[in-house]
Amino acid sequence: MLAVKDVLSSLEQDNSNLIKALQLIQEQEGYISNEAIKEIANYFNVSPVDVEGVVTFYTQFKRIKPGEHTICVCDGTACHIKGSPLVKNWIEEELGIKEGETDKDGFFSLEVVACLGCCSLAPVVSIDGKVYGNLDRKKLLKIIKQYRNGGAK
Amino acid sequence: MIKRIKVGTASCGIAAGAKDVLEFIKNNVTDIDIVEVGCIGHCYAEPLVEVETDDGESIIYRDVKPDKADLDKILSLSDEKRLKVRNERSSRELIMVTKLAGRISPVSIDEYKKNGGYEALAKALSMSPKDVVDEIKKSGLRGRGGGGFPTGLKWEFLSAKESERKIMICNADEGDPGAFMDRSLMESVPHQVLEGMLIGAYATGATDLFIYVRAEYPLAVRNLGIALEQIKNEGLNNLNGRVVDIKIKEGAGAFVCGEETAMIASLEGKRGNPRYRPPFPTDKGYKGYPTAINNVETFGNVPLIIKGGADRYASIGTEHSKGTKLFALAGDLKYPGLVEVPMGITIGEIVFEIGGADKDKVKAVQIGGPSGGCIPAKYFDTPIDYDSLKSLGAIMGSGGLIVISSDRCMVETARYFLEFTSRESCGKCTFCRIGTKRMLETLEKITGGKGSLEDVAFLEDIAGKVKNGSLCGLGQTAPNPVVSTLRFFRDEYEKHVVDKQCPALQCNALVDLYLNQDKCIKCKLCIKNCPVNAISDDFVIDCDICTRCNTCMEVCPVDAIKRVPKGGKSE
Numbered sequence: 001m002l003a004v005k006d007v008l009s010s011l012e013q014d015n016s017n018l019i020k021a022l023q024l025i026q027e028q029e030g031y032i033s034n035e036a037i038k039e040i041a042n043y044f045n046v047s048p049v050d051v052e053g054v055v056t057f058y059t060q061f062k063r064i065k066p067g068e069h070t071i072c073v074c075d076g077t078a079c080h081i082k083g084s085p086l087v088k089n090w091i092e093e094e095l096g097i098k099e100g101e102t103d104k105d106g107f108f109s110l111e112v113v114a115c116l117g118c119c120s121l122a123p124v125v126s127i128d129g130k131v132y133g134n135l136d137r138k139k140l141l142k143i144i145k146q147y148r149n150g151g152a153k
Numbered sequence: 154m155i156k157r158i159k160v161g162t163a164s165c166g167i168a169a170g171a172k173d174v175l176e177f178i179k180n181n182v183t184d185i186d187i188v189e190v191g192c193i194g195h196c197y198a199e200p201l202v203e204v205e206t207d208d209g210e211s212i213i214y215r216d217v218k219p220d221k222a223d224l225d226k227i228l229s230l231s232d233e234k235r236l237k238v239r240n241e242r243s244s245r246e247l248i249m250v251t252k253l254a255g256r257i258s259p260v261s262i263d264e265y266k267k268n269g270g271y272e273a274l275a276k277a278l279s280m281s282p283k284d285v286v287d288e289i290k291k292s293g294l295r296g297r298g299g300g301g302f303p304t305g306l307k308w309e310f311l312s313a314k315e316s317e318r319k320i321m322i323c324n325a326d327e328g329d330p331g332a333f334m335d336r337s338l339m340e341s342v343p344h345q346v347l348e349g350m351l352i353g354a355y356a357t358g359a360t361d362l363f364i365y366v367r368a369e370y371p372l373a374v375r376n377l378g379i380a381l382e383q384i385k386n387e388g389l390n391n392l393n394g395r396v397v398d399i400k401i402k403e404g405a406g407a408f409v410c411g412e413e414t415a416m417i418a419s420l421e422g423k424r425g426n427p428r429y430r431p432p433f434p435t436d437k438g439y440k441g442y443p444t445a446i447n448n449v450e451t452f453g454n455v456p457l458i459i460k461g462g463a464d465r466y467a468s469i470g471t472e473h474s475k476g477t478k479l480f481a482l483a484g485d486l487k488y489p490g491l492v493e494v495p496m497g498i499t500i501g502e503i504v505f506e507i508g509g510a511d512k513d514k515v516k517a518v519q520i521g522g523p524s525g526g527c528i529p530a531k532y533f534d535t536p537i538d539y540d541s542l543k544s545l546g547a548i549m550g551s552g553g554l555i556v557i558s559s560d561r562c563m564v565e566t567a568r569y570f571l572e573f574t575s576r577e578s579c580g581k582c583t584f585c586r587i588g589t590k591r592m593l594e595t596l597e598k599i600t601g602g603k604g605s606l607e608d609v610a611f612l613e614d615i616a617g618k619v620k621n622g623s624l625c626g627l628g629q630t631a632p633n634p635v636v637s638t639l640r641f642f643r644d645e646y647e648k649h650v651v652d653k654q655c656p657a658l659q660c661n662a663l664v665d666l667y668l669n670q671d672k673c674i675k676c677k678l679c680i681k682n683c684p685v686n687a688i689s690d691d692f693v694i695d696c697d698i699c700t701r702c703n704t705c706m707e708v709c710p711v712d713a714i715k716r717v718p719k720g721g722k723s724e
């Protein structure tokens with residue numbers, strides 16, 4: 001929990017920094033643990049349930065430890081009409097997990113996001129923030145394979 | 154001679170491979186200045202590389218690959234691969250707000266200044282704050298975030314308040330799926346947005362400025378942050394002796410936070426629940442201080458108005474909608490991208506002339522995102538302005554414009570938006586929380602082939618209740634996608650519930666996949682690729698096993714497999 005304490009001490013003790021604190025901690029730890037919630041509540045002098053309330057309100061925050069790589073399927077309007085439900089199915093089949101889950105090796109997690117803002121390249125997914133566009137099944141599986149072989153950055 | 158090379162590295166460009174192109178050029182060209190620029194709006198042709206020559210000429214190359222052949226074309230100023238902006242587009246666009254986007258380095262304050270940047274701020278500082286507010290009022294600028302509230306009026310409310318602290322927030326929480334105007338502006342010309350904010354702070358007496366930006370836009374956050382540092386270093390946030398504080402706050406993924414009272418709650422570090430108005434934020438906002446919230450594009454317009462004068466600005470557009478509007482054009486069309494058009498242009502001009510959509514195939518546009526509606530092709534001569542769109546049951550929204558062709562199902566489109574709003578409902582109001590969920594279930598029933606005419610009537614009834622029973626804009630507008638599709642595409646709903654058919658062949662439960670044996674060349678690619686082994690060795694698809702994933706259709710080299718109405722074996 002040293003990292004959490006370090007993060008908190010860099011922020012002013014003003015409640016308006018609570019979301020920022022959660023973001024910085026998630027950046028370091030990958031998710032928000034029970035311990036982190038207690039530390040944050042302590043630091044901002046609010047109850048843990050208030051922090052938990054904020055965590056569950058915003059889709060950005062995760063309570064489950066994510067895999068090494070996070071795949072985000074964009075389901076914005078443009079991607080949706082260009083077939084993002086299929087893209088999601090293909091990934092779910094390939095990884096054997098559903099949206100919001102991490103595969104059994106802890107390698108990939110799958111998320112669905114509202115819009116990555118690259119509508120002209122629809123359908124798109126992002127892996128660890130890198131966007132891959134104009135996907136079809138073959139292209140998608142090739143990208144996943146690249147990650148598995150350690151060939152993609 | 155080539156003076157410098159610009160590579161477009163906004164999000165769209167990067168997704169298309171612009172970083173690889175940039176790296177390749179940097180590794181192979183050492184004697185020419187290479188800069189990264191933002192977005193020029195021609196997303197269909199990314200990655201884009203622009204060459205500036207000594208005599209001021211500018212040539213843009215499209216679909217550039219990171220290889221020697223393409224680099225040679227660029228360096229020799231070859232005619233090949235040049236981006237030729239079609240006359241249909243250039244004659245209808247009016248580039249004002251995005252004039253510098255993709256032309257200058259987003260993170261160079263010097264370049265922004267060289268191109269007239271911060272002249273508007275200087276001019277504003279030589280005027281009285283009241284005159285600045287009056288100028289904005291006179292220009293007729295209305296909020297570009299969707300609501301269309303007159304910006305000058307909002308500023309007048311804030312400036313009239315007496316308070317030790319006054320807050321001005323830039324709403325950069327562009328959460329509508331299908332919209333990327335604000336992202337593009339922040340990534341490409343962050344200084345222009347900041348200049349608009351500084352002018353606003355001077356005019357209204359705001360002391361604390363926030364930019365509430367989506368965390369999903371990392372490049373926008375980065376570029377704004379760099380620009381902000383530069384402003385502070387040069388003391389540009391010193392407004393005639395009064396230093397204002399500007400902070401960037403990252404949102405955490407909640408669509409409802411685009412609503413102003415929810416955004417204020419979120420900035421205070423709370424759950425983003427909207428609250429009842431009044432008191433309006435200009436009376437009681439962030440931490441109780443008077444607060445004005447304007448959208449990114451609204452701020453982007455401000456420097457133009459101050460610099461060029463309100464009269465000139467107000468000469469563009471229609472009687473009640475002035476200036477230009479950015480649209481994020483996507484969907485079933487040939488040239489998706491970011492376009493800037495004068496208010497009053499027709500939907501058809503945008504879709505067909507600028508977007509190059511197929512006149513025979515387009516059946517509607519979806520405008521305004523989850524709060525907006527679908528407008529059928531027969532109304533495409535409607536001018537784009539706040540009031541005309543409202544009369545058709547849509548809204549201007551922030552500027553997402555999705556073209557829908559005849560092979561898309563309108564019921565499915567409505568279902569998609571309700572899925573979004575039911576997920577994003579904050580849960581405070583019963584009608585929004587439960588009503589959107591019930592609407593979604595009913596739509597799923599219809600697209601799943603189990604709907605009845607009573608379900609359609611139920612949708613109409615509950616839509617009105619959700620609209621009336623919700624506190625904020627999210628709930629009040631959530632039924633719009635259903636209401637507008639019911640209004641214009643009722644026949645599609647009826648086909649689903651009465652005939653159990655999806656005319657667009659999109660709803661999987663109402664569709665079979667059919668393999669035409671006469672066309673089939675027995676290559677077995679479909680059998681090999683089918684993820685659920687639904688295709689027999691004698692090339693018959695078992696529709697009970699088939700998941701309608703379309704993989705076989707994609708791999709088939711002779712197009713022998715087609716989607717057909719359920720139960721129908723022929724085309």
